[in-house]
Amino acid sequence: MATSAQSSRPLSPHLQIWRFTATMAASITHRGAGLVLYGGSMLIALWLYALAFSPALYAGVAGFVKGPIGFVIVAGYVWSLCFHLMNGLRHLYWDSGRGFALNTARMTAWLVYIASFIAAAIVLWAGYSAMGA
Amino acid sequence: MxxxxxxxxxxxxxxxxxxxxLAIWFLVAVVSHLGADYEAARAWLARPLNAGLMALFVxxxxxxxxxxxxxxxxxYIxxxxxxxxxxxxxxxxxSIIAGVLWAVYNISFAG
Structure with a gap:
């Protein structure tokens, strides 16, 4: 029930009103990656459940991971984890009261995008090439 | 809230x-076991260090x-x-916490 007292409270600005900048993109991506990791946590729980209680379900999951859709899901999770981890370091650095200068914030935003793609690519390459062997 | x-x-x-x-450990350890078969994955997770880190991470x-x-x-809402x-x-x-604890406990102590 939305009473008038509740509905008159301020709402965060919605996503579509911002002019594009690297810092704004990183902020939105941080939340988006967080949501992907939320879903990923449920899949990891399912994977562990299968490993504990159902060899048949585990075989299904392991087979799915090797397929194209499985790869997209694993890659999405891995990149999201890399991004959220690295951008999280940025947030913790901000919590110390540093790193807010516009050029610094812009540079670290780009750095996080580039480094997270490289890290995710390495992890996925290592994971999937070991799997084929 | x-x-x-x-x-x-x-x-x-x-x-x-x-x-x-924990996330760095997870990326390295789990991705290197991506395609592991059932027995190998269980044996890996049955090791106390791996079980403990997995439980903590999740x-x-x-x-x-x-x-x-x-x-x-x-x-937003x-x-x-x-x-x-x-x-x-x-x-x-x-559910995630309970399910994972239960699963890891079983793998660790079911032999």
Missing amino acids: AHKGTSAFIMQRATAAVLIP IIGAWHMRIGFEEIIAD HSSVRKTLSALNWLITI
Whole structure:
């Protein structure tokens, strides 16, 4: 029930009103990656459940991971984890009261995008090439 | 989340800090076992260090994710759906934690 007292409270600005900048993109991506990791946590729980209680379900999951859709899901999770981890370091650095200068914030935003793609690519390459062997 | 802002803020940072080494471990360890067959994966997770780190990663991660999702709800949802989403958030978090603890316990002690 939305009473008038509740509905008159301020709402965060919605996503579509911002002019594009690297810092704004990183902020939105941080939340988006967080949501992907939320879903990923449920899949990891399912994977562990299968490993504990159902060899048949585990075989299904392991087979799915090797397929194209499985790869997209694993890659999405891995990149999201890399991004959220690295951008999280940025947030913790901000919590110390540093790193807010516009050029610094812009540079670290780009750095996080580039480094997270490289890290995710390495992890996925290592994971999937070991799997084929 | 009313009147819980400060503790949520602190817990979000504390869990984030602990998750840094755990997430790196997870990326390296789990991705290197991506295609492992059932017996190999069980044997790997049955080792106490791996079981402990896996449980910690998922439990602390689930707590961190609950706080983050609560923040998104508080920012963007102002209707009556808010309470439902918040309850669902708790339910999913508790389910993940309970399910993972149960699974890891079974793998560790079922031989």
